[in-house]
Amino acid sequence: MKKLLTILSILLVILIAPATVSANEGNEGGKINPKEIIFDHLGDHYGWEVPFMHSVRIPLPVIVKDKEGSWHIFSSSRLMHDAEYEGFAIAKDGQYAKKIVQISTQPDGTKTEYRPLDLSITKNVMALIISALVVMLCAFSVLRWYKKHNMKAPHKATAMLEVVVEFVYYGVIRPTLGAKAHRFAPYLLTVFFFILVMNLLGLIVIFPGGANLTGNIAVTMVLAVCTFIVTNLFGTKHYWKDIFWPDVPLWLKFPIPIMPVIEIFGMFTKPAALMVRLFANMMGGHMIVITLTLLIFIFAAFGVAVTGISTVLSVAFSLFMLLLDTLVSFIQAYVFTMLSTLFISLAQEEGHHEEKTEKLETK
Amino acid sequence: MELFTPDFGLIFWMFVVFALLLFLLGKFAWPVIVKSLEERADFIDKGVEYAQNAKEQLDNAKSEAAKYIQEAQKQQAEILRDAAKMKTQLIEEAKDAASKEAKKVMDAAKLSIEQSRKEAELQFRNEVSNFALNIAEKVMRQNMKSESAQSELVNKLIDEVEANN
Incomplete structure (x- = not known):
């Protein structure tokens, strides 16, 4: 119970910390400009702010x-x-x-x-590098365990990491990709852990975190493009045939190639959906937390009593939203990985005729 | 809006960082981790299977042992029964043999008794005939002292012979 209280009070301090900073920022003209503050926090910077010291930034x-x-x-x-x-x-x-x-x-x-x-190397790029280092630390700590202890199951933090790897590998990659799981597992696991770490680091308000990384469209775009490349680069003949000459009535593909056009369009909408989903979810979460925190300062103009009440409410809601965002961080990383796996597996489909002959051969 | 226009610098660095991360993890970390996970899963599966097999075998062994014991008991009972049977048979045989022997001895005894009786009879007859002859001789000597008695007897005998012819 004591521990829980300490954690809660630390969380409160963390929650309030950026609020004081933003209050200073927007308060220049004596009035708060919430929109500016929100977008300033969601955007990129050339330095990294330090809590409680608005004028000091970590140089990059x-x-x-x-x-x-x-x-x-x-x-x-x-x-x-x-x-x-x-x-x-x-x-x-x-x-x-x-x-x-x-x-x-x-x-x-x-x-x-x-x-x-x-x-x-802006704040976002720095956060990117830190996230990558964290992911590497995680992966290599599990690896080191295996090198040291061979077949034994890991303990403590390593065990937790391994559980997540197992969850993604046996929960998503293996069932979807089957025999080809080994080929794509490295990419998919990297994507999952990278997104997860970026999401979670984004929720920490002070230095190593605080960058709105996955809520930045450039980051999600690169990830989506990578999935696009992996999907199409390793696509089977059958996949390409399905795009340019699908099994539909002839008039749908000749002389006006309606279906091929739709299929080609679909090739691009799939990763685009991935990109926008992750971006919008994470940015939305950040925005709501910041807005809730800002409410305190907006209501400050109405006197002490209102400020008191709004502070309690805002902190409670922010805490709730942050907890929710922690869940969302995981879910979004999972969804991105799951959909990537799905898209890749769709491009890995072999023709039904081939399958049948293969089965006959094995018989 | 700044949020919706991707910044080139960030895209560039994201590509670089992600490519590096993917290369390092994809080459050194994930394959080993995934392989270890699969190996361990395999190992555990095999262990469970082995344990199940062992249990099954143990159960089998138990039932087999019970079966053997039952069989052994059955055999024991059979052997005991055989032994009992053999005993009675032996006794029976012994009795038979004894009775046969006894009969033989009896027969021999009977035979010797018969023989000795016959011998005795014969001896007795001889003695009786001797005795009778002696008596007859003595009687004859007495009767035949006179001449007339002798001729009378001769006549009588000749008469008899003549009557027979």
């Missing part, structure tokens, strides 16, 4: 290629507080708001902004 490397084609690498701390360095600055507003732009002064005195090729 900036890598940009300027208009002339030469690379510039420097610490993001040089661009903090609207500073300009080597002609680069973070745009405040306009088309490239909050991104690094190259500022060049024209002869007539006006300043033009040029968006350079930006490969900076």
Whole structure:
């Protein structure tokens, strides 16, 4: 019970921590701008905020290629507080708001902004690397156990990881892919654990976490594209035949190829659905938690009593939402993996005729 | 909206990080983990099967042992019965043999008794005939002292012979 109380109080502190930061952020004009705060938290940054210290950010490397084609690498701390360095600055507003732009002064005195090729290690990229390291740590800890103890079942944390691996492998990959499970298991397990770790790290509000990674469409897009590539690269003849010459009445595919067009369209909608599902779920969860926390500061204008009540309610709801998001993190990682497995297995289908002959041969 | 426009830098790094992760884990971690999981599952399955088999065999052995014991008991009973039968047979045979022997002895005794009786009879007859002859001789000597008696007898005998012829 005592432990539970400690955990709860820590959770409360964690929940309130970003709220104080955001309150400072939006409060500049004396008024809160919830939309700005929310999108600021969901977006990317060149530094990583530290709890309770709004002006301090953990500097991250900036890598940009300027208009002339030469690379510039420097610490993001040089661009903090609207500073300009080597002609680069973070745009405040306009088309490239909050991104690094190259500022060049024209002869007539006006300043033009040029968006350079930006490969900076931003907060999201850093979180990405941390997530990857965490996944590797997990996988290799299980591996080390096997190297050391051979056939024995792992204990403690390793056992938990192994249970998850087993859950995904025996729950999803093996039943769906059957004999081809070995071939695709590495990809699918990597995807599952990477998404899961990114989701869970995103829920932690302070340093190693806090980045809205899987709620960023670039990340989910890459994952969906990878599934697309794996699905189509290893697709069987039968799969391709089903796309371009499906078993439908002739008039549906010739002279106007209605079915092939639909099938080709389906090839792209499948990963697109994967991309949007993960993105929307995770972003939505983050957004709700932030909004609930922000409610405290919005209601602060109405006096102490209202603030008190809204604080209790907001914290309770935020806690509930965070717990729900923990569940959603797992479910979304699972769903992404499951659907990827399904798409891959659909592309692995052999023709029925071939199957029959195979069976006859074995008989 | 910034959220819906993917940033190139992030896409690039995501690809790099994900590819690296996939390569490292796909080459070194997952195959080994999956193989170990499967091997262990196999091992456990086999263990369970083995245990079941062993139990079955044990049960079989038990029932077999019971069967053997029953059979042995049956055999024992049979042997005992045979022994009893053999005993009575032996006794019977012995009795038979004894009675036969006794009969033989009896027969021999009877025979010797008969023989001795016959011998005695014969001896007795001889003695009686001797005795009778002696008596007859003595009687004859007495009667035949006179001449007339002798001729009378001769005549009488000749008469008898003549009467017979």
